[in-house]
Amino acid sequence: HHLSCPTPTGENSNLSRMDLFGVPEKRERGWYLSLMAPSIRDPPYAWLDPSRLYCNLQAFQDCIEDLVRPFQRDDIDLVAGIDAMGFILGAAIANHLKKGFLAIRKAGHLCVETHSEEYQDYTGRRKLMEVRTDAIKPGLRLLLVDQWIETGGTMQAAIKLVEREGGVVAGIATICIENSEGGKWIAESYKCSHCVPESLTPQFDNRFLESFRTFPSHQTNCF
């Protein structure tokens, strides 16, 4: 079955119904966020799927450009991405900045000597994060990348791994930093880049995007 929805006009037209591979004529700030898919599952799943926007070349490129822009002239030695989805943005950003890439991994994958840090994320589960011991040296300046910051638990564990070895967190790049206690602490404590224009922050705070109303799916449709 397929329900049809009216396409919203006016203020939120940049977040109106759009095909996965479509590109609007005028690419407004954060236009590609409307490609993100709402969750059809209950917690502890995340409330949406940002990875959908990576399917669209222009969206992926614009997203990377927005994340890299504030750091273009900064002194960065290495880009670190957090397992798993942070690898996608992290590797793309490393390539864009012409820097190497360091994988910060969830426990049980690295077959070399590691430093580790326990943490808790939005699922409430206790997890372990690991990084190889031969990459971070005192004074090394790292740009930390992940797909999303919700409670901030994951990013805070990565920050600890870097700083404990004397590394410097030169910046943090992520699609969205949620307005949580941990999210606010990260945004106040480090130079950050994210993709959410101010006009859309209320929608992210409510975890409901206007674009969801017309999301092209037979499972999630007109509300």
Ligand SMILES: O=P(O)(O)OC[C@H]1O[C@H](OP(=O)(O)OP(=O)(O)O)[C@H](O)[C@@H]1O
């Ligand atoms: O701020 P937090 O509450 O710690 O949550 C953020 C983390 O959760 C997500 O990863 P997730 O574990 O859902 O998936 P992934 O392993 O596939 O990246 C996201 O990409 C961050 O890594």
Ligand SMILES: Nc1ncnc2[nH]cnc12
């Ligand atoms: N991908 C994601 N989307 C929304 N909230 C999240 N929390 C953690 N990961 C998330």
